[in-house]
Amino acid sequence: MFDLEPGKLIVIAIVALIAIPSKDLPRVLRTLGQFSGKMRRMAAEFQGQFMEAMREAELDDLRKEVSEMRDAVKESVKLDVAFDPMAEARKQITGAISGDAKPSKDEDAAVTSFETQPSAAPQDEDSGLPPDSSKKAAT
DSSP: OOOOOHHHHHHHHHHHHHHSOTTTHHHHHHHHHHHHHHHHHHHHHHHHHHHHHHHHHHHHHHHHHHHHHHHHHHHHHHHHHHOOHHHHHHHHHHHHHHSOOOOOHHHHHHHHHHHHSOOSSOOOTTTSSOHHHHHHHHO
């Protein structure tokens, strides 16, 4: 703290022994001990307050992160509620059964794009049957 090396402390002690009379030496050493004790307590108190402030700052950061995560989860739940494929399927089936609901433009485009895609299994050109049924017919 004050950058006192052992050599400097010895020089200060020798000068103190020469300058301070022997009858006042115990009182001076006691006062010096009390002063150093006060300094250590103050340093420990300052360090404790500093560490407490650091913990509070970390807690504030953690609280902020938790609230951000909570908001993200709430948004995710809102998206999950908005995207309910079973409810959409129920509406389409109910509409198809009752015959009064027309598909929307998006649904109509999805059906059209689905119908224009080629099938995964190509048809056998000779017999007009899928390849699996021609093998069964040949056996």
